[in-house]
Amino acid sequence: MPNVVRAAAVSLSGIRKNFGPLEVLHGVSLTAHEGDVVSILGSSGSGKSTLLRCVNMLEVPNSGNVSIMGEEISLDQRPGRAPRPADPKQVNKLRERAAMVFQSFNLWSHLTILQNVMEAPLHVQGRHRNECRAEAEALLERVGIAAKRNSYPSELSGGQQQRAAIARALAMRPDVLLFDEPTSALDPELVGEVLKVIRDLAAEGRTMLIVTHEMAFARDVSTRTVFLHQGLITEEGPTSEMFANPRSDRFRQFLRRDGASSH
Amino acid sequence: MDYFQLMGFSADGWGHDMLRATGMTVAVAFIGFAVGLIFGCLGAAASFSNAHALRLAAAAYTTALRGIPDLLVIYLFYFGSSSVISGIAALFGSQGFVGAPAFLTGALAIGVVSGANQTQVLRGAVLALNKGEVEAGRAYGMGPLLLFRRIILPQAARYALPGVGNVWQLVMKESALISVIGLVELMRQAQVGAGSTRQPFSFYLTAAGLYLLITFASGQAFRLAEARTMRGLRRGI
Ligand SMILES: Nc1ncnc2c1ncn2[C@@H]1O[C@H](COP(=O)(O)OP(=O)(O)O)[C@@H](O)[C@H]1O
Numbered sequence: 001m002p003n004v005v006r007a008a009a010v011s012l013s014g015i016r017k018n019f020g021p022l023e024v025l026h027g028v029s030l031t032a033h034e035g036d037v038v039s040i041l042g043s044s045g046s047g048k049s050t051l052l053r054c055v056n057m058l059e060v061p062n063s064g065n066v067s068i069m070g071e072e073i074s075l076d077q078r079p080g081r082a083p084r085p086a087d088p089k090q091v092n093k094l095r096e097r098a099a100m101v102f103q104s105f106n107l108w109s110h111l112t113i114l115q116n117v118m119e120a121p122l123h124v125q126g127r128h129r130n131e132c133r134a135e136a137e138a139l140l141e142r143v144g145i146a147a148k149r150n151s152y153p154s155e156l157s158g159g160q161q162q163r164a165a166i167a168r169a170l171a172m173r174p175d176v177l178l179f180d181e182p183t184s185a186l187d188p189e190l191v192g193e194v195l196k197v198i199r200d201l202a203a204e205g206r207t208m209l210i211v212t213h214e215m216a217f218a219r220d221v222s223t224r225t226v227f228l229h230q231g232l233i234t235e236e237g238p239t240s241e242m243f244a245n246p247r248s249d250r251f252r253q254f255l256r257r258d259g260a261s262s263h
Numbered sequence: 264m265d266y267f268q269l270m271g272f273s274a275d276g277w278g279h280d281m282l283r284a285t286g287m288t289v290a291v292a293f294i295g296f297a298v299g300l301i302f303g304c305l306g307a308a309a310s311f312s313n314a315h316a317l318r319l320a321a322a323a324y325t326t327a328l329r330g331i332p333d334l335l336v337i338y339l340f341y342f343g344s345s346s347v348i349s350g351i352a353a354l355f356g357s358q359g360f361v362g363a364p365a366f367l368t369g370a371l372a373i374g375v376v377s378g379a380n381q382t383q384v385l386r387g388a389v390l391a392l393n394k395g396e397v398e399a400g401r402a403y404g405m406g407p408l409l410l411f412r413r414i415i416l417p418q419a420a421r422y423a424l425p426g427v428g429n430v431w432q433l434v435m436k437e438s439a440l441i442s443v444i445g446l447v448e449l450m451r452q453a454q455v456g457a458g459s460t461r462q463p464f465s466f467y468l469t470a471a472g473l474y475l476l477i478t479f480a481s482g483q484a485f486r487l488a489e490a491r492t493m494r495g496l497r498r499g500i
Contacts, residue, residue: 056402058398058401058402088406089406092404092405092406093404095401095402095403095404096403096404099402099403100399100402102395102398102399102402104395105395106393106395106396106398106399107396107399108396108399108400108414108418109393109396109418110417110418110421110492110494119403119413120403120404120405123405123409123413124403124404124405124409125404152494168403172403172404
């Protein structure tokens with residue numbers, strides 16, 4: 001691989017996050033460069049989702065900062081009150097650049113699949129309806145559910161809904177995709193079809209952060225891996241090295257325990 | 264005179280009066296309903312507010328109006344505003360009781376009463392919203408207004424509509440209470456006709472038929488609206 005300097009797509013530094021008196025992230029720093037596919041691993045409750053949700057400010061860190069595509073999000077983190085973005089408009093702009101795919105899909109149930117995919121480009125980004133429709137149809141084609149475009153989310157299987165949700169994310173033309181346990185709510189036989197779509201996106205060089213329990217998938221697809229334990233990064237590095245040669249006991253244990261279930 | 268002459272549209276028939284009164288019932292109920300919807304929105308918004316005082320006010324509003332008979336609320340509004348108006352009139356040299364406009368005070372009283380019910384209905388609808396879908400709206404860059412218009416309103420509408428329809432039916436029936444302050448709506452008109460022709464049963468039966476007609480027609484309208492907002496919802500939920 002040629003040794004080009006790639007720009008940081010997402011950069012988190014010194015992230016701390018409290019829920020009431022409970023601190024669940026104790027100062028986490030993480031950089032994803034353009035083209036990186038970063039798996040965020042860790043046992044449940046270690047803070048993976050919270051960390052991912054700090055990227056698009058669904059959770060606002062109590063301290064530390066977040067940059068997306070080189071732009072730092074300005075935060076109001078004065079002590080003694082709930083942290084919040086200093087400029088909600090800036091956050092909404094940056095959310096267009098970092099699209100999230102949720103564990104429970106969260107498609108808008110009152111809109112058809114096509115309308116779901118067109119919604120943000122049309123109403124948030126203010127693009128032309130015809131352009132949005134053409135692009136949405138192409139994306140649905142691509143994730144293999146073009147035939148369902150006039151159905152409502154409740155009429156689709158979980159796997160189809162998640163693929164629609166991925167199309168919805170892509171329709172914003174984001175720079176970064178954030179996946180929050182994208183297959184955890186799926187029946188086992190539907191996991192494969194969703195992983196295949198994500199795999200294809202990785203192959204085309206998309207920048208992605210993926211919180212997942214699918215170890216085999218993480219190992220295959222991600223360029224870098226971050227292992228979170230009790231709100232701190234215990235180990236991180238290139239995926240192949242980390243899986244071949246885990247340095248920390250924690251990660252080794254985690255791999256061993258998980259090995260049985262995912263191979 | 265047989266029934267059809269009595270309710271007919273000839274010079275000595277009561278048809279015109281009954282129809283006009285029906286129009287008045289629909290008008291006062293509609294205005295009362297609209298006022299109630301506004302109070303309901305304010306009440307529901309207050310009940311979700313971060314400010315303790317607002318939440319308390321919303322709770323006090325719904326509790327108080329559930330505990331006071333509606334007829335009493337109408338009297339309070341009528342005699343309350345009448346005494347204010349009489350007081351003002353006295354400043355200009357008038358003496359004695361000046362009645363408040365019955366239509367306005369009646370519609371307002373019904374609005375305040377039904378607003379308490381609407382508060383509960385709208386609160387329930389907001390609580391029924393899928394948090395994840397609202398969060399997806401935020402995650403996709405929607406500001407508060409866009410989020411409300413594109414996601415929250417259409418979703419809350421489908422949970423609220425059945426309840427809102429019930430409140431409308433209630434308001435229709437309660438509008439009959441406004442007859443006590445002299446507004447000539449359907450109930451009052453039926454009383455007048457019954458008294459002056461000594462054929463009370465004909466008048467009350469006709470009034471009952473007209474009330475049923477209004478509730479049937481509006482029921483159909485609500486059903487259509489519900490069918491529209493329920494699209495995309497799994498059947499049986
Ligand atoms: N909104 C919240 N309010 C309170 N506690 C929360 C909230 N979200 C997460 N937590 C807590 O934070 C910790 C980390 O959660 P999470 O980030 O979901 O972990 P993971 O994704 O690794 O399973 C857990 O103990 C969880 O209970």
